Amino acid sequence: MNGKETMELIRELVRIPSPSGNTEKAIRFIEDYFKPLGVKMKRNNKGGLLVTLDGENGRKHRFLTAHVDTLGAMVKEIKSDGRLKLDLIGGFLWNTIEGEYCQIETADGKVYTGTILLHQQSVHVYKNAKDTERNQENMEVRIDEKVKSAEDVRKLGIEVGDFVSFDPRVQITESGFIKSRHLDDKASAAILMKLVETLVKNDIRLPYTTHFFFSNNEEIGYGGNSAIPEETVEYLAVDMGAIGDGQATDEYSVSICVKDATGPYHLGLRKSLVELAKQHGIDYRLDIYPHYGSDASAALFSGYDIVHGLVGPGVDASHAFERTHELAIENTQKLLFYYVQSPLAVE
Incomplete structure (x- = not known):
């Protein structure tokens, strides 16, 4: 081998x-x-x-x-602004998926991309962004589609219970390491x-x-x-x-x-x-x-x-x-x- x-x-x-x-x-x-x-x-x-x-x-x-x-997640809630709340699959910390690219797979097999972010992400807007707890209430998915409401999201076919997977970001280095989710x-x-x-x-x-x-x-x-x-x-x-x-x-x-x-x-x-x-x-x-x-x-x-x-x-x-x-x-x-x-x- x-x-x-x-x-x-x-x-x-x-x-x-x-x-x-x-x-x-x-x-x-x-x-x-x-x-x-x-x-x-x-x-x-x-x-x-x-x-x-x-x-x-x-x-x-x-x-x-x-x-x-x-590890992964499921769509927990479709928010009124078109963002998604998540429920985690497996035992890991919310901070380990902050800023991660992800995929949302609908029940009929369509796949959409997005990014997992803190709701209060912009330091130019939210004074306490640094200290805000990374949890289910504050973390969300920004979908890479033109959506402004829950209705817009549902028109894509996205619904509660859809699976969310994380970009593995896999790399093999010349020094013999493999790093990846x-x-x-x-x-x-x-x-x-x-x-x-x-x-x-x-x-x-x-x-x-x-x-x-x-x-x-x-x-x-x-x-x-x-x-x-x-x-x-x-x-x-x-x-x-x-x-x-x-x-x-x-x-x-x-x-x-x-x-x-x-x-x-x-x-x-x-x-x-x-x-x-x-x-x-x-x-x-x-x-x-x-x-x-x-x-x-x-x-x-x-x-x-x-x-x-x-x-x-x-x-x-x-x-x-x-x-x-x-x-x-x-x-x-x-x-x-x-x-x-x-x-x-x-x-």
Whole structure:
């Protein structure tokens, strides 16, 4: 697996609008990517995509997941002056979308552009613009159409409940960084896509039947907590490693989560992942995320009797203007490549 190729795939993925609740285009992109490989695929009722590679052991299965849904918003209100109020999808701060370009997609598929602004944006008009709280009441979308009233907006086909997605502003730098919105979790989705491609093209037979699930509701808490085959004994979520004060994770390594807000991850699986990293010279970090939950923990809360784990590339400024490095992508790819060929943590 080539890190640069994966970075290019990430760039394609983040450019596809897919806020939680409106992920069809991203899921279809992944389906189209896999069709030439001839792999088994099916969707669950929620719209997620399950890809399966048969293994030597069909009685015990592995399950890896990454999510393609992202942060976003919905039209909450059409104001009398033609601006839009928003309701957020996912857990992020209002200040991280101030000044951002966005798209509004109507129920019949029309797309309009706009900018997310503070209502009291002009310092030449509003004395307290600097100190005004960035919240649902004060933030709005300025549509790039000639609209002066709610009636004008509705004539465009825009209505309450229309999805709003944010411009990812993706860039790949010569120094090996990729910076973009929605690296959470499209970086990991691209990593799994490349992993499946590598396994199939190199005719690598896995020891256990292994499922790769691309979930579409993780940001709102229930992406990968269903459609898990009953033979599954080991579940590994592939999601970003969060960086900040007190954290061990950086932008160059694969993060192995030992505990998040839901509690500790399975000790045996964690030990197996660490041993694989050591054996193959993979740069890794162990970390605890106090304000984090994954699809793996969601699956446990749904009652699945599974061994669960969480790994992923280190990502800076999560749920804002995110960034990671090619090295983190490569280290995550390597760990997953060896993991799917290794014995189960609990036989």
